[in-house]
Structure formats: C-alpha cells, structure tokens
Amino acid sequence: MPSSFSCQVLIAGGGIAGLWSLRRLLAAGYNAFLLEQNHIGSGQTLGSQGILHGGVKYGLDGSNRAIADQLRSQPPRWLDSLAGRGELNLSSATITSPCQHLWAADSWLARVGATVGARAMQGEVTKLNPADWPAALRDGGHHGSVYQLEESVLDVRSVCHALADPVKDRILHGAIDDLSIKDGRVTSIQCGDLSISADVFLFTAATGNELASAALGFGPKATQRRPLRMIMARGPLPSLWGHCVAVSPKPVATITSHNSDSGRIWYLGGGVAEDGASLSNADAIANAARTAARILPNLPWHAVQWASWLVDRAEPAADSRLPDGPVLRPATNAAVCWPSKLVYAPALADLTEAFVRSLTSPSGLSSPPPPLPLATMGSYPWESASWLSL
Ligand SMILES: Cc1cc2nc3c(=O)[nH]c(=O)nc-3n(C[C@H](O)[C@H](O)[C@H](O)COP(=O)(O)OP(=O)(O)OC[C@H]3O[C@@H](n4cnc5c(N)ncnc54)[C@H](O)[C@@H]3O)c2cc1C
Secondary structure, eight states: OOEEEEEEEEEEOOSHHHHHHHHHHHHTTOOEEEEESSSBTTTHHHHSOOBOOOSHHHHTTSOOHHHHHHHHTHHHHHHHHHTTOSSSOOTTSOEEESOEEEEEOHHHHHHHHHHHHHHHHTTSEEEOOGGGSOHHHHHHTOOSEEEEEOOOEEOHHHHHHHHHGGGGGGEEEOOOOEEEEETTEEEEEEETTEEEEEEEEEEOOGGGHHHHHHHTTOOGGGEEEEEEEEEEEESSOOOOOEEEEOSSSSOSEEEEEEEETTEEEEEEETHHHHHHTTSOHHHHHHHHHHHHHHHSTTSOGGGOEEEEEEEEEEEEOOTTSSOOSOEEEEETTEEEEEOSSGGGHHHHHHHHHHHHHHHOOOOOOOOOOOSSOBOOBOOOGGGSOOOEEO
8 A cells, every 4th residue: 555754854875875974964963764775885885995095096197186186185084983083983894904005017107206206295105115015916926116005995894884783773675766846846756655755855876866867857968877897806815905007097906805704805996897897707807817917927816716796886977087076966855966986975975964954954853764674784796796717
C-alpha cells in the first residue's frame, strides 16, 4: 500500500559526500535522513584509493595549479577529525599509511625538479637516501630517485563506519526512483511505494545524480563520467603507497596497498587504470602486468594473481575534464552535489550546510525513521573480484 513520510532534509546517496553532509546536518540540529540504493560506500567511495591528496601530484608540471592549491588546505581538516578534534569525530577510523612515495627516473625528475623542490621547501616532499626507500622500491629494482610525500592514505571503510555507525538509524536502504516537481520546487521523491517529502533535497548520488540533474533541467552537459579500469594484484608483495612517474607528470601507476583475508592487495590506478578503461579485462591486466614488471622487475610477479574493476568517476562537467573542487548546483529547494574527490567531502559539506541553512532553520526535532530497512556497509572491489593468474 502506498505510504508517505516527511522530514526536513532528505539526502540521496550514501557515499562519502552524503555521509559527511548527513553528519554535519544532524550535528547542526536538522531532522535529516539519507537514502542509499545499494550499500553504504558501495559506489566510488569504497572503490577509491583513500589518498588524502594535498595537491603535490597535481602541481608537478605547474599546470592544474587551481586544483593543486585548493587541495593543499583539505588534508588538515581530515587529520583533525581523524585525531578526534575536528568538525566530526573520526577517531575510530584508520590511517593505513601516514605518507606516500613518488619514484621516477632521474631524467624526469631533472625536468620537474623546480616544482618538487618548491614543495620540498615547504616540508611536503623529501628526497630519500636509498637506505630509506620503502622495501618494494629498494628490493623491487627501482633505479632513479625516490621522494616521500606527506600525504596520508586512509582505510576508507573504517572512515565510512566512523561516519555511519553513530547515525545508522538515519541511513535507509532505498532508491530514488522519481522526483515530483511543482513550480520549480521538488515536492517529493518516490522510493518504491513510499513518497518522501522534505524541505530540502540533496542529491549526492554520483551517477545517480544524472536523474536529478535532468529532472531539475540542468541538461545532460551538467554531468560527466570519466571511466577507469582499476587493476588489482594479489600476492606476496611488500606494502607500497605512491606514484610512479615516467615521461609525463601523470603517474604511470598510483599504487595503494590493502590487507585482505586472501592476502596483500595492490590496487593500481593512474595511467594503467586510464588506459585500461578502453581495454577488455584481460588486455588491461596484461598491460598493467607488463608495466609493473618493467617498473619493479625484481618483485615476485610470477606468484601474483590479477583482477580489474571498471568504474565511472561521476563528476560535475568541467572544461578541463578535471574538476577543480566540490560543486553544489542549486535549484530552488534542491541541490545536486559532487565532492569531485574523497578529500573534498568536508568542503562539500560546507556548501550543503550553507545551502540548507539558507532555506530552513534546524528544527531540533527528530522523527521516527521512514518504513525502510537500514542500509548496510559495502565491500571493497577486491572482495568480490574474479582473480586470474598470468
Ligand atoms: C577508482 C577511484 C579512485 C579514487 N581515488 C581517490 C583518492 O585516492 N582520493 C580522493 O580524494 N578521491 C579519489 N577518488 C574520487 C572519490 O572516490 C569520489 O570523488 C568520491 O568517492 C565520490 O563520493 P560520492 O559520495 O559523491 O559518490 P559515491 O561514492 O559514488 O556514492 C554515491 C552513492 O549514491 C548511491 N546512489 C546512486 N543512485 C542512487 C539512487 N537513485 N538512490 C539512492 N542512492 C543512489 C550509490 O549506490 C552510491 O553509494 C577516486 C575515485 C575512483 C573511482
């Protein structure tokens, strides 16, 4: 039987953007709920590499300065929350590595030395002596230079737990199927048989934002998708977090390490994942395996299994294709939102909270949740991957 429900703020999408905004709005006294169609974090968030980018990677060639500069202010907000003294208490979440490495042939570093040097002056980048290189680079056969970047890497699921668990009765399992709009205002959304009305609607549903964008009249050019085929390697590999750079400042591969029940996982993004987006699973894996054996020839690649995961980065459209920061597109009492990067979730929450405050004051009231099941936590891509040996 059709039913209805009403609240102050309804958020659609339980990735990092929706979760951080939900926590901020609840802390401010709003009667807010979040709807997630699948599992918490199950989109890009749990598929991300968890890097708290401070912009070093984006500033290496002197271009993309806007994003490099804007990113610099983001990690401190996270680190404060992770230390339990920030805008949210995320002290139960885990930092898997406090830093990353950047390794490259000396010929390349000679060209970007000035930029790296500038960041080194600010204490963000340190050139390492070979004795201090991570084992994967020292024993793996890297020849060239190695820098340490002061950028942390997170265990993203522990972050999702830290955000979601204290407010789990506010995070419901259900998909937004349709929007009702009258005189430019969203009056309700349809979730199966349930009609939900709210003073304010926030869409943080990544590719799912395309439905809201179209209904609100933003047009198809408001959103973009940039596909990646992330590569996963499982086997006796030492931990490594960082970027391998060759002839261009774009990393050949960005590698993060993750422990799983079935062994150590290397999760490879960067060039191998961008190239892989237009390749089949088998071809993308073969390409990445060749690259890995070329950059670190002495690692035990014969004992490694491989898998890949195809995903769309769902973003606001950007002329340069790389959005400079978080975006909130308002339409009367609704907004379509993208963090553009995990690390921008707090900055996006600044925008969503300001938008909600411009429309309604916190009621301080809480209401019983809508008649929907609670959403459960999602899994990492490597936990459901199909592995193959080469
Ligand atoms: C492979 C990869 C690696 C990345 N690595 C990094 C990194 O290291 N550092 C960094 O800062 N950023 C990184 N990013 C970017 C970052 O992951 C994303 O910008 C961020 O996670 C987006 O968060 P989100 O909440 O907007 O979207 P998502 O995490 O995709 O969440 C959207 C949610 O909305 C739900 N949904 C969709 N449609 C509906 C609907 N109709 N009704 C209800 N719910 C719906 C989905 O199920 C999903 O859970 C990476 C991205 C990718 C793809």
